[in-house]
Amino acid sequence: MSLLVAVTWETQPWVERFRRHLPDRDIVVLGDDFDRNAIRYVATWGPKPGSLSNLPNLEAIFSLGAGVDHLMSYPGLPAAPIVRVAQDDLTHRMSEYMVLHCLMYLREQRRFDEDQKAKRWNPDRAPPIAGEVRVGIMGFGVLGQDAARKLKVMGFDVAGWSRTPKSVEGFDAYAGEDGLTSFLNRTDILIALMPLTPDTQGILNRSLFRKLARDGKLGGPILINAGRGKLQVEADILSCLDDGTLQAATLDVFETEPLPESSPLWTHPRVTITPHNSATSEPEATARYIAQQIRRHEAGEAFENVVDRARGY
Amino acid sequence: MSLLVAVTWETQPWVERFRRHLPDRDIVVLGDDFDRNAIRYVATWGPKPGSLSNLPNLEAIFSLGAGVDHLMSYPGLPAAPIVRVAQDDLTHRMSEYMVLHCLMYLREQRRFDEDQKAKRWNPDRAPPIAGEVRVGIMGFGVLGQDAARKLKVMGFDVAGWSRTPKSVEGFDAYAGEDGLTSFLNRTDILIALMPLTPDTQGILNRSLFRKLARDGKLGGPILINAGRGKLQVEADILSCLDDGTLQAATLDVFETEPLPESSPLWTHPRVTITPHNSATSEPEATARYIAQQIRRHEAGEAFENVVDRARGY
Numbered sequence: 001m002s003l004l005v006a007v008t009w010e011t012q013p014w015v016e017r018f019r020r021h022l023p024d025r026d027i028v029v030l031g032d033d034f035d036r037n038a039i040r041y042v043a044t045w046g047p048k049p050g051s052l053s054n055l056p057n058l059e060a061i062f063s064l065g066a067g068v069d070h071l072m073s074y075p076g077l078p079a080a081p082i083v084r085v086a087q088d089d090l091t092h093r094m095s096e097y098m099v100l101h102c103l104m105y106l107r108e109q110r111r112f113d114e115d116q117k118a119k120r121w122n123p124d125r126a127p128p129i130a131g132e133v134r135v136g137i138m139g140f141g142v143l144g145q146d147a148a149r150k151l152k153v154m155g156f157d158v159a160g161w162s163r164t165p166k167s168v169e170g171f172d173a174y175a176g177e178d179g180l181t182s183f184l185n186r187t188d189i190l191i192a193l194m195p196l197t198p199d200t201q202g203i204l205n206r207s208l209f210r211k212l213a214r215d216g217k218l219g220g221p222i223l224i225n226a227g228r229g230k231l232q233v234e235a236d237i238l239s240c241l242d243d244g245t246l247q248a249a250t251l252d253v254f255e256t257e258p259l260p261e262s263s264p265l266w267t268h269p270r271v272t273i274t275p276h277n278s279a280t281s282e283p284e285a286t287a288r289y290i291a292q293q294i295r296r297h298e299a300g301e302a303f304e305n306v307v308d309r310a311r312g313y
Numbered sequence: 314m315s316l317l318v319a320v321t322w323e324t325q326p327w328v329e330r331f332r333r334h335l336p337d338r339d340i341v342v343l344g345d346d347f348d349r350n351a352i353r354y355v356a357t358w359g360p361k362p363g364s365l366s367n368l369p370n371l372e373a374i375f376s377l378g379a380g381v382d383h384l385m386s387y388p389g390l391p392a393a394p395i396v397r398v399a400q401d402d403l404t405h406r407m408s409e410y411m412v413l414h415c416l417m418y419l420r421e422q423r424r425f426d427e428d429q430k431a432k433r434w435n436p437d438r439a440p441p442i443a444g445e446v447r448v449g450i451m452g453f454g455v456l457g458q459d460a461a462r463k464l465k466v467m468g469f470d471v472a473g474w475s476r477t478p479k480s481v482e483g484f485d486a487y488a489g490e491d492g493l494t495s496f497l498n499r500t501d502i503l504i505a506l507m508p509l510t511p512d513t514q515g516i517l518n519r520s521l522f523r524k525l526a527r528d529g530k531l532g533g534p535i536l537i538n539a540g541r542g543k544l545q546v547e548a549d550i551l552s553c554l555d556d557g558t559l560q561a562a563t564l565d566v567f568e569t570e571p572l573p574e575s576s577p578l579w580t581h582p583r584v585t586i587t588p589h590n591s592a593t594s595e596p597e598a599t600a601r602y603i604a605q606q607i608r609r610h611e612a613g614e615a616f617e618n619v620v621d622r623a624r625g626y
Binding site: 089092093095096097099100103104106107109112113115116119121122123126129130131150153154155257258259261266267272273274275276277280282 | 422432463467574
């Protein structure tokens with residue numbers, strides 16, 4: 001009854017965490033001398049090709065972060081269920097990020113930063129109130145709904161969009177290709193929180209940005225992407241910022257990470273960059289969650305948060 | 314049945330607003346030729362000495378902003394009730410400001426701004442979560458309680474302090490001189506929202522800052538003052554920032570406003586300045602509120618939000 005930890009970084013801390021939370025199991029890592037038949041579970045992030053092969057008794061694959069695109073693109077992924085880590089801390093952190101950045105735009109914090117730098121006292125222009133600003137959340141799952149709820153408490157006018165129809169009390173929920181245009185037409189701040197799949201790769205592009213509301217109170221549409229970098233076409237973001245199709249962007253994720261020094265995003269005056277840490281999983285809570293799921297499973301209950309392989313998330 | 318508008322700026326727009334909301338009244342301003350016996354109400358902000366004298370039939374004085382310290386220090390203030398404007402918009406704006414600035418500290422936005430400027434990708438240090446940060450709100454009235462509720466939704470550990478004991482469901486509420494030290498001892502981010510009175514003038518000083526928590530997760534105590542500038546001793550804020558008694562400060566109000574160009578606060582690397590616009594009253598809503606109060610009063614009901622002159626707010 002072994003758990004294989006297949007990560008490319010920080011191997012030893014992960015092993016220690018799992019030993020603490022699963023003291024009755026063998027915890028092994030790639031490169032150890034272990035019996036592949038004994039491996040029941042894998043905990044992994046970005047496994048190297050081949051590392052998950054020949055595990056005939058595998059019962060589950062646990063992803064060590066919120067997304068599973070690193071697994072969906074893995075060649076020869078074993079057939080065992082993939083379990084996503086759902087962690088309250090991660091959800092709360094993501095909502096902190098979204099509320100922070102929506103409020104920075106609402107309250108024109110960048111303008112006040114500039115005013116401070118210039119020692120300029122200019123209280124005259126009153127920003128709109130939150131109720132006048134429409135936030136649209138693409139990806140209306142656990143993360144999107146928590147952010148929606150908190151943004152609504154702050155007063156924002158919030159709606160969600162998801163691939164398949166969802167009914168979320170208190171919110172307008174748009175769905176599918178059909179609902180996308182109406183959703184974008186009513187959106188001043190677009191929050192991207194959807195999973196990366198073949199369908200969503202590059203979806204944040206000029207043709208989508210052109211559909212965002214042009215009659216809002218913030219001087220033009222704003223993009224906040226903390227989902228996955230490959231959702232976005234950075235060349236389009238830059239050209240849309242320059243021709244006014246977008247007013248500003250806050251990006252936590254990028255086509256290439258770390259963001260290369262040569263990227264013009266770094267110095268663009270209307271781009272805010274954070275280093276893919278909007279909502280890092282807390283390793284301790286992740287290990288605890290995985291141990292719980294293993295115990296649930298062995299008590300005869302179903303795993304929670306199993307990935308639908310057809311949808312890709 | 315006249316309303317006298319006594320303001321030192323923007324006189325005509327105020328007159329027009331009141332004419333719209335009280336079309337059946339005479340709206341007059343200082344300098345007009347009017348019968349002082351006919352004046353039943355005054356709407357004012359920072360009235361000039363003498364402007365409120367000889368109004369024998371005055372029934373109420375309406376303050377055009379949230380605070381009334383501009384009236385309490387007025388020599389020869391008439392005895393009529395002073396009615397404070399309570400406005401949902403103003404409350405919401407203040408809460409936006411408080412949540413924004415608490416989140417900027419929680420999520421170390423200034424560090425990420427510096428990193429972006431240096432094209433530095435540094436995701437390693439994970440900020441604490443909101444639940445690990447203790448916010449303390451001095452002044453636990455309408456504004457303080459709304460901010461408390463929203464900060465709590467964001468996950469912060471929030472408590473309030475007021476001069477007289479208040480019981481506010483869901484929050485630890487400290488009161489009076491006796492409760493102040495315990496309140497400060499458990500506070501990482503101190504929010505000042507109390508009224509300016511002879512008791513609170515200069516209360517935000519070194520001796521108070523020294524009592525703030527030193528064991529918090531933000532590297533030292535933080536001050537956010539959006540109450541009144543004269544609550545704070547700016548020389549103490551500066552020296553406390555420099556010797557580590559304070560970690561950072563966000564100030565919307567100042568001893569002298571506009572903040573003089575010579576103030577070292579403008580350029581202090583750990584000070585964020587906004588130009589006394591954390592929560593400007595929306596003039597339209599203010600005029601509407603005053604018209605409502607006048608109609609209430611004339612229908613035989615009591616004014617709402619009447620100032621207690623002994624307390625000074």
